[in-house]
Amino acid sequence: MANLTTIILTKNEEMNIKNCIQSVQNVSKRIIVIDSFSSDLTVEIAKSLGAEVYQNEFVNYGNQFQYALDNTNIKTQWVFRFDADERLTKESSSEIEKLCFENRDTDINGIIFKLEVNFLGRKLKHGGTYPFKKLCIFKTGHAFMETRSMDEQIVLLNGKAIEMKSISEHKDYRDLTYWISKHNWYATRAAKDYLDFENEKIDYNNLDFSAKIRRFLKYKLYYKMPQGTRSLIYFIYRYIIKLGFLDGKEGYYYAFFQAYWYRVLVDAKIFEAKKNNTKIDEAGSLN
Known part of the structure; x- marks a missing residue:
C-alpha cells in the first residue's frame, strides 16, 4: 500500500462511487470523499466502504479540492485526485504503489495519470482522446489546484513530474x-x-x-x-x-x-x- 491519500469529489454518484472506491482501496492509506450534499445514497455507500466523508458546498472543483487539502489533516506523503467515474486497473494500482515508493526521496513530486475515455459504452482509442493525461498525484505540500471555473489543473510548486505507463479507466454508468x-x-x-x-x-x-x-x-x-x-x-x-x-x-x-x-x-x-x-x-x- 502506498503512503497515499485519495480524494474523491462527489455529488449524487451512487451509480459510480462503489466501483471507484473499491479500485483504490488496495493502494490508498486513506480515502476521503468531499461530498456536495448528495440527495442519493452516495454518502452511505462511501462510508460503508470505509471512506471518510466530509460535506462542503460546491463552488468549483478547485475550491472543493483545496477544501480537502486544508480541512482533512492529510499526513501521507502523496495525494491523489481521483474522480468518481474513474477506475484503477490492477496494473495502474500496482504502478502507483511502485512509483510512490521509488520516489519517496527524489525530486519527483508529481505523477501524470493516464485514462481511456469511455463513451456510450465504447472505449475510445482515437480522436485525440487516448490516452487522456493529467497530473493527479503529488507530494503533500508540493502542489496546489488552480481556482478556475473550468479546466483547473494541479500545479507543482517545485520538483518534476513523471508519467505513468499503465492506463486507467473512465467509466460513467449514467446515460x-x-x-x-x-x-x-x-x-x-x-x-x-x-x-x-x-x-x-x-x-x-x-x-x-x-x-x-x-x-x-x-x-x-x-x-x-x-x-x-x-x-x-x-x-x-x-x-x-x-x-x-x-x-x-x-x-x-x-x-x-x-x-x-x-x-x-x-x-x-x-x-x-x-x-x-x-x-x-x-x-x-x-x-
Missing part, C-alpha cells in the same frame, strides 16, 4: 441524457472561464506538458478563430485528422457532440453574455 446535462453545466463554466481570462496573460508556468499544450491550443489557437468556423475545424481535427472515425458510431457521436454541441454551446453562452453585457456566475453543483 447520454446525463452526459448532455453535464456538458451544459460544463459549458457555463467554460464560458465563465474564458471571459474571466480573456484579457489576462495566460500563465503556463509549472503546468505539466499535456496541460500546457491543451491550454496553449485553446487560448492561442482555438479561441483566435472565428466562432462560426472553429467548431467545424475542431470536428475535422478530432474525427478525421485524429482518426476518430475508427471508433465507429460512438466515435462519430463523441466528435459531433464535442464540436457541434458542447463547443458551440460555449460560444453561444460567451456571445449571450457579451451581447447583454452580463456576468456569468459560478454554476454551482451539477445536481
Whole structure:
C-alpha cells in the first residue's frame, strides 16, 4: 500500500462511487470523499466502504479540492485526485504503489495519470482522446489546484513530474441524457472561464506538458478563430485528422457532440453574455 491519500469529489454518484472506491482501496492509506450534499445514497455507500466523508458546498472543483487539502489533516506523503467515474486497473494500482515508493526521496513530486475515455459504452482509442493525461498525484505540500471555473489543473510548486505507463479507466454508468446535462453545466463554466481570462496573460508556468499544450491550443489557437468556423475545424481535427472515425458510431457521436454541441454551446453562452453585457456566475453543483 502506498503512503497515499485519495480524494474523491462527489455529488449524487451512487451509480459510480462503489466501483471507484473499491479500485483504490488496495493502494490508498486513506480515502476521503468531499461530498456536495448528495440527495442519493452516495454518502452511505462511501462510508460503508470505509471512506471518510466530509460535506462542503460546491463552488468549483478547485475550491472543493483545496477544501480537502486544508480541512482533512492529510499526513501521507502523496495525494491523489481521483474522480468518481474513474477506475484503477490492477496494473495502474500496482504502478502507483511502485512509483510512490521509488520516489519517496527524489525530486519527483508529481505523477501524470493516464485514462481511456469511455463513451456510450465504447472505449475510445482515437480522436485525440487516448490516452487522456493529467497530473493527479503529488507530494503533500508540493502542489496546489488552480481556482478556475473550468479546466483547473494541479500545479507543482517545485520538483518534476513523471508519467505513468499503465492506463486507467473512465467509466460513467449514467446515460447520454446525463452526459448532455453535464456538458451544459460544463459549458457555463467554460464560458465563465474564458471571459474571466480573456484579457489576462495566460500563465503556463509549472503546468505539466499535456496541460500546457491543451491550454496553449485553446487560448492561442482555438479561441483566435472565428466562432462560426472553429467548431467545424475542431470536428475535422478530432474525427478525421485524429482518426476518430475508427471508433465507429460512438466515435462519430463523441466528435459531433464535442464540436457541434458542447463547443458551440460555449460560444453561444460567451456571445449571450457579451451581447447583454452580463456576468456569468459560478454554476454551482451539477445536481
